[in-house]
Amino acid sequence: MPELPEVENVRRTLARLVVGKQIAKVTVGLARMIKAPDDARQFVEELRGQTIRDIGRRGKFLLFYMDHVVLVSHLRMEGRYGLYRADEEVEKHTHVIFHFTDGTELRYRDVRTFGTMHLFPLGLEEAGPPLHKLGPEPFDPAFTPDELKQRMIRRRTKIKSLLLNQEIVVGLGNIYVDEVLFAAGVHPEKLPTELTDEQWRLLHQHIIVILEQSIELGGSSIKSYVNGQGESGNFQHTLKAYGRTGEPCVVCGAPIEKSVVGGRGTHTCPNCQPRN
Incomplete structure (x- = not known):
């Protein structure tokens, strides 16, 4: 399972690749990966038209900050993100695709299918699971x-x-x-x-x-x-x-x-x- 250094490196590379891109639509091929909201169709609807403004990290979770929502993503054992052109072949085990207005796609591939995605209103991402009980970040000055x-x-x-x-x-x-x-x-x-x-x-x-x-x-x-x-x-x-x-x-x-x-x-x- 990717630990803090691996997730931080994913965060840094994705920040260079997708910040500023607007989501035209989202394709969900495996609905059980979407943990919140309960209905994957609502997940798709709430992401349409959102622009990725920043990408953060909390422990081993990636946080995609958008205009009005935050996507909290855990890679689990083998989840991985990659940016592709829309005309490139979609690899097997690709379960979620974020289609951007510029003709590129952020694809989430997960052979083991253990990864999770939660969508929250902006500012409420730490009010409940999965982030609400997490301890301090190792690099926080308060962690002595x-x-x-x-x-x-x-x-x-x-x-x-x-x-x-x-x-x-x-x-x-x-x-x-x-x-x-x-x-x-x-x-x-x-x-x-x-x-x-x-x-x-x-x-x-x-x-x-x-x-x-x-x-x-x-x-x-x-x-x-x-x-x-x-x-x-x-x-x-x-x-x-x-x-x-x-x-x-x-x-x-x-x-x-x-x-x-x-x-x-x-x-x-x-x-x-x-x-x-």
């Missing part, structure tokens, strides 16, 4: 080491599962949680009460640093991720823990171990991330 600690400290849940919880801090998925925990020297099964103040500081620091690095490298293309222009990311070439089972740790040389924490495959160095 103490804020991170206070959001977790009373919970009897392993630190990895908490970092994956989008109500605590948004944007982190399995790849980046493994990388952050490795960089901070924190074992994924530790409880919040077991962390030192220095470990809280390091966790906070590496959440920001690693996400920034991945954004600059275009995100991680582990499976099928590409940005809005069809380009792959390069952060996967710098990974130190995730996906490196049995390979030597870049710090101490010990083999990276794989386990399951909170139902998620987890990669850990037994020396650099001691449990006790």
Whole structure:
């Protein structure tokens, strides 16, 4: 699933490609992807004539800001957007097409069909699901080491599962949680009460640093991720823990171990991330 760096790169490329374009009509081929409004026909009608004014991001969600509405889109496992000429062949698994007045089309393709779209009146997009319970953005100045600690400290849940919880801090998925925990020297099964103040500081620091690095490298293309222009990311070439089972740790040389924490495959160095 695309995480914050991947979604941010999609946002940036789409902003260059479609901001300022007016929607002539919308074609929905798979109505169950449209979660709000309930009727996909109303979704189509409300988007007709709207101009895309800006594209934002909230956690792993894309937000298309238009004249009177906001489209909230989640890519889930393999969703992707691309801009095409209207005369280009439509690829299989293309489920939603935004036809622009200039003869181009923004097409949403999703092989797994897990992606979702919600349409809200402008200004009401965070009043209810799916955005209303999201935690702070990692790059928000209000997100401090103490804020991170206070959001977790009373919970009897392993630190990895908490970092994956989008109500605590948004944007982190399995790849980046493994990388952050490795960089901070924190074992994924530790409880919040077991962390030192220095470990809280390091966790906070590496959440920001690693996400920034991945954004600059275009995100991680582990499976099928590409940005809005069809380009792959390069952060996967710098990974130190995730996906490196049995390979030597870049710090101490010990083999990276794989386990399951909170139902998620987890990669850990037994020396650099001691449990006790």
